[in-house]
Amino acid sequence: MMMMMDSINSVLNWIVPPASLVMLAFSWPALTFINTCEKIYYSNFFLHHIHGKVVVITGASSGIGQQIAYEYAKKKANLVLVARRDQRLRGISENARRLGAPNVLIMAADVVKEEDCRRFINETISVFGRVDHLVNTTSLGHTFYFEEANDASAFPMLMDINFWGNVYPTYVALPYLRQSRGRIVVNAAVENWLPLPGMSLYSAAKAALVNFYETLRFELNGEVGITIATHGWIGTEMTHGKFMLEEGAEMQWKEERELQASDTPVEEFAKLIVSAAIRGSANVKFPSWYDVFLLYKVFAPDVLKWTFRLLLSSQGMKTSSFVGTGRPLSETPSPPRRHTVVPYSSVPRIQLVE
Template identity: 70%
Template sequence: MDLVNSFMNWVVPPASMVMLAFAWPALSFLHACEWLYSTYYSEDMEDKVVIITGASSGIGEQIAYEYAKRRANLVLVARREFRLIGISENARRMGAKHVLIIAADVVKEEDCRRFVNETISLYGRLDHLVNTASLGHTFYFEEVTDTSVFPHFMDINFWGNVYPTYVALPYLHQSNGKIVVNASVENWLPLPRMSLYSAAKAALVNFYETLRFEVRDEVGITIATHGWIGSEMTRGKFMLEEGAEMQWKEEREVHVSGGPVEEFAKLIVSGACRGDPYVKYPSWYDTFLLFRVFAPNVLRWTFRLLLATHGARRTSLVGTGRPVWEGAGRPLLEGPSPRKLIASPVTSSQLSPQYQQKME
């Protein structure tokens, strides 16, 4: 058996690459034909019902506006209800037939059951479930001394998608509906200072890839992956418990431009209505996947070079630090390293609300 595997290790990779090279033109043509067909028969969202979690800012907010332009009925879910009020008014002006706002925490199963049940009670159906709530960080793994922060990233990025999906799935089966997943290129592209976030997103993508086979064609699943976009996280914002917004003074070490969040939201909604299995923005990020599979050393050397070029700066833990005022009165953050900060006496009730809520 070892001899067979050794032979296959030498033969299969180059043979597969040659086959793909010859098949690429035909596959591209078939993909183009499929895209044209699905675009022509794209789903009409007028009077359809859409639940959007994490709708209080960023990607979730912009997705709500895109569905509003298609005259859908919206259910906007987020912890920050006061933010949803203004967004719901904007959505109505853009064409939404009806907008329901619900304050809920997607990491709590009972909250997920509540907003799904309220949706069914009001509209009698559910057509699209859009999960956009995410939690990000920009610190090195070794800087953290309090491991109680770890579950927060899995709770928001993984269970915050699984619970709404589990509760909504029976109703999506009835309507042959769709699930939209806000993933990230970090699920397979290893970016520094994103270790816990990347791990949670990898788990998320693998969950929905498996679920896609389980539900077959009865429920469509669109997985959206993005690079750096203009969301709250990439602008350094985080949320305090009382809802005050602040911003980091320091920038990220490695920043690869992705594009505006409005354009990504438009692509997501268009892709979901077409029934696309994936929405990638920008699509050139796929090139890195080839390097990871066939030339992982090149990818590793590239990141080492980027880190060496940008130095070894550290930023404070998500949502912590000393606020300072700069420019036109905008609060900026200039704080110590996470190791120093977490080592200081602070209760869990003081610490946990200060993790960044990234509503991409």
């Protein structure tokens, strides 16, 4: 029996990939036409149904979360803006009111703590009586090679922000989202399936996040919608080499959720996310051309491997940094250095050690 299964799998390994490519080539025009018709239909009939609904946005103090808040405000939604500090939220809430949000509630909370999530969801229910959309935008990236981190205590931090920082708010809000037949919006990244060097832990966390929500989508069976927003390199301050430490905070790095971002790509991505969430779309991607790499990953993975090797060899050496530091490990060839995350003190810092 086992020999028969092995024989069948061997044959299918040769037949299925090329057959799938042929089927995809023939079906692509029809699928594109159907998707376009759906977008036009939902854009005309469902785009304004968020008026007066209640939207909770985590990581709303800046970056993509801030821009999403403004887009929901333009649709006349009631907003609950959540971040660890409320200083920036005050200014954002005023902007949101000017853009059209009838009511804006700001809450200082840390989404990696379940008790904080319960507090801001309970406060939302107390004030508004419902939750219609939960938008999770918390994210923390890195640009260091795995072998260069000699303090493993930093690893759980990446998983906490990128995974549990989305799961805890979802867990607490889910009963209320069921009541309103609401929607969860997830801030994913193309790294969840595209293996980019220097982002191993971030990629793993995002892959776990996407798989969690894809599974949850089946468990909820349409009672609560899920929109997974996948972005590529969209140019926040994360890419500008800026590094800021937070006074009195327990984080060693500046999270993407706390970074200011007013670049056109970020604003455009925010518009796509909100429009997709209101339409009830399962996925939104920006830019969409990244999908071509998925075909290479599935059918020709060596192409990606050769591409990355070529890019790395053209750079001559690895230059790694934590999020936004812009501090290379070395300016000239020298023995490899390793990052050390110094334990939290009154002046948190990141050191480079020989």
